[in-house]
Amino acid sequence: MYILADCNSFYASCEQVFRPDLRGKPVVVLSNNDGCIVARSPEAKRLNIPDLEPYFKLRTLLERHKVAVFSSNYALYAELSSRIMDMLREAAERIEVYSIDEAFLYFSDTVSNLPAYGQQLKADIWQQIRIPISVGAAPTKTLAKLANHIAKTSTKCRGVCVIYAVQDWHAVFKKMPVNTVWGIGRAQTKKLQQVHIHSVYDLMKTNPKQMRRRFNVCVERTIRELNGMPCFGLDEHPEPRKQIICSRSFGRRITKRSSLTQAVSAYATRAAEKLRAQKGLIKTLVVFVESSRFDANPYRRSYVMHCPYPTNDTRVISEYAQRALHYVFLEGVHYAKAGVMLVDIMPDKGVQQDLFVQQQSLRDEQLMTMLDTAKTRGLPLGFARQLPVGDWAMRRDLKSPDYLTRWSDIPVVKA
DNA sequence: TCTGGGGTCCTAGGACCC
DNA sequence: TCTGGGGTCCTAGGACCC
Numbered sequence: 001m002y003i004l005a006d007c008n009s010f011y012a013s014c015e016q017v018f019r020p021d022l023r024g025k026p027v028v029v030l031s032n033n034d035g036c037i038v039a040r041s042p043e044a045k046r047l048n049i050p051d052l053e054p055y056f057k058l059r060t061l062l063e064r065h066k067v068a069v070f071s072s073n074y075a076l077y078a079e080l081s082s083r084i085m086d087m088l089r090e091a092a093e094r095i096e097v098y099s100i101d102e103a104f105l106y107f108s109d110t111v112s113n114l115p116a117y118g119q120q121l122k123a124d125i126w127q128q129i130r131i132p133i134s135v136g137a138a139p140t141k142t143l144a145k146l147a148n149h150i151a152k153t154s155t156k157c158r159g160v161c162v163i164y165a166v167q168d169w170h171a172v173f174k175k176m177p178v179n180t181v182w183g184i185g186r187a188q189t190k191k192l193q194q195v196h197i198h199s200v201y202d203l204m205k206t207n208p209k210q211m212r213r214r215f216n217v218c219v220e221r222t223i224r225e226l227n228g229m230p231c232f233g234l235d236e237h238p239e240p241r242k243q244i245i246c247s248r249s250f251g252r253r254i255t256k257r258s259s260l261t262q263a264v265s266a267y268a269t270r271a272a273e274k275l276r277a278q279k280g281l282i283k284t285l286v287v288f289v290e291s292s293r294f295d296a297n298p299y300r301r302s303y304v305m306h307c308p309y310p311t312n313d314t315r316v317i318s319e320y321a322q323r324a325l326h327y328v329f330l331e332g333v334h335y336a337k338a339g340v341m342l343v344d345i346m347p348d349k350g351v352q353q354d355l356f357v358q359q360q361s362l363r364d365e366q367l368m369t370m371l372d373t374a375k376t377r378g379l380p381l382g383f384a385r386q387l388p389v390g391d392w393a394m395r396r397d398l399k400s401p402d403y404l405t406r407w408s409d410i411p412v413v414k415a
Numbered sequence: 416t417c418t419g420g421g422g423t424c425c426t427a428g429g430a431c432c433c
Numbered sequence: 434t435c436t437g438g439g440g441t442c443c444t445a446g447g448a449c450c451c
Contacts, residue, residue: 010451031419038419038451054418072419099451185449216425218449245421252416294418339420395417 001114001137002234003105004144005088005121008132008152010101011039014077015070017130018403018411026067030055033249033395034071071396079404083129091121096234104141106234118160138163141232142225145182146173146200166204166228173201183222191215200226240278240345246271247288247339251395254335260289260325263392267340268321269383272314273375276368280345281310281360285317287324292336301328310346313364314371314383317342 007013011029016022026044028037036052047065049058055069062069081100089095092105111117118135125133136148143163150172151161163169179189181200195214197203204226212220221231246267254260264287275282288302305324307316321340374381401409 033417033419035417035419052419056417059417101451183449187448216448218425241422243422247420249419292418336418 001107001111001139002141002144003092003107003114003118003135003137004098004141004148005103005105005125005133005135006148006152007084007101008134009039009041009045010081010131011070011072011077012041012044013131014080015068015073015400016041017080018400019068022068026065027070028062028067029070029072030398032072033251034397035249038072069398071399073400073402075402075405076400080129080131084125084131084133087125087128088121091124094234094236096236096238104144104234114162115160118162119158122159133159135160136163137161139228140225140230142182142222143228146176146180146226149176149180166226170201173204174199176200178203181222181226183218188215188219240280240347241274242343242345244271244274244280244342244345245339246274247337247341248394249337250335250392252391253292254392255333256391257329257331259390259392260329260335260338261322262390263338264321264325264340265318265383267338268318269314271340271342272312272317272368273372275312275317275342275345276372278345279348280342281312281348282317282342282345283307283310284342284344285320285324286341286343287321287328287339288341289325289328289333289335289338291333295334299330299333301330303327309359310348311360311364312348313360313368315364316360318383 009027012027015027015029024043025041026047026049027041028044028049029039030036031038034055036054037049037058038052040049040051044067047067049061049065049067077100085095085097085103088103088105093108094106096104096106098104114137118137122133122135125131134148134151136144136146136151137160138144138147143166147161147163151157151159154161166173176199177189178184178192178197178199179186181203184192184203192198192203197206203223206223208220208223211223224231248263248267250263254263268285271285284304284306286302286304288300290300291298293300303324305320307320311317317340371381401411403409403411
């Protein structure tokens with residue numbers, strides 16, 4: 001059996017952990033740059049505040065309902081997430097951390113009383129971390145996702161739903177729209193509706209082989225999973241990333257080359273850190289810049305750059321990112337976003353040596369290791385070109401304190 | 416004025432080879 | 434007039450996820 005443990009309105013719940021005065025009140029969290037709403041507490045959902053809508057369009061509505069609004073505070077969410085994942089790891093045989101706020105647990109033998117197990121898990125995490133979760137259990141991942149959805153939406157379930165045999169759930173599946181299925185997004189939903197498949201039940205009852213021909217292999221697997229045949233296994237030890245992207249929209253439009261230089265330098269630095277963290281090297285990077293996609297004539301350019309040898313040295317990656325920037329920069333564009341992508345990542349062990357080309361030296365590696373160590377200890381070491389802020393910096397006007405990751409932000413208990 | 420970021424997988428089509 | 438077939442690899446774009 002697969003069990004999906006999924007935090008409820010995760011970012012909004014995190015903001016409430018150190019703000020008990022906001023319990024039971026509408027809370028929303030914004031994306032980077034305070035762009036869109038990405039999380040809503042149940043009270044905010046009940047006010048019909050839409051998900052993924054731009055903040056500026058909803059401002060008056062939010063003010064009218066006295067909704068507490070927060071910028072994203074990833075340091076806080078990541079820390080709370082890792083504490084929850086540690087608890088889940090203790091509670092299960094095997095676990096796949098699927099995203100910041102959810103994990104699949106797997107049991108080879110059925111737990112004797114799954115509903116009770118789910119309730120206990122939920123109670124433990126609430127008691128230790130003060131984050132509410134929902135639990136869905138079923139013979140496949142897709143069904144566990146569905147069970148979790150039912151656990152979240154049906155008050156009868158009290159946050160836990162177990163699907164043992166699909167045939168017992170036909171009536172419920174007939175009432176659930178097909179887009180609630182994991183893996184069926186907007187485009188597929190539209191195509192499915194054209195052939196009169198509207199509910200989860202409709203999809204479940206189709207012929208997987210025929211559906212593969214008409215749609216694709218993903219849809220086929222989903223149908224099989226809905227019928228209780230596992231097609232997706234547990235991914236306990238995810239492979240290292242194949243690519244690393246670091247990009248941001250700017251706090252406001254920028255036109256100066258110097259601002260873009262700083263931003264690209266900061267992104268290249270961050271990307272190189274991520275690369276070293278997974279012990280990778282790259283030879284190829286891509287830099288892209290763009291104006292807003294809402295512009296009448298959007299400008300978007302990218303440039304692929306090859307480094308002379310496999311590297312994870314911030315200085316080299318940054319240097320080649322700047323060279324790439326040279327090719328995509330156009331005077332007069334109001335830039336809204338830029339980014340650095342590291343592609344073709346290879347492990348730093350066992351790299352093909354080239355007799356005639358320079359390699360990354362041991363000294364370079366030691367310098368990078370030293371920088372990374374300094375960073376984990378909170379020492380502000382960096383390169384002169386890379387400034388932490390500028391006119392390109394992200395907007396986060398409503399960020400909560402870093403309660404768990406910054407000494408100066410740790411809450412003080414008053415006697 | 417203001418519209419997120421970071422991933423993966425699949426497919427179709429082109430280039431190239433024999 | 435008539436111009437193969439099958440395989441691999443790469444890339445771009447689409448779709449999906451949270």
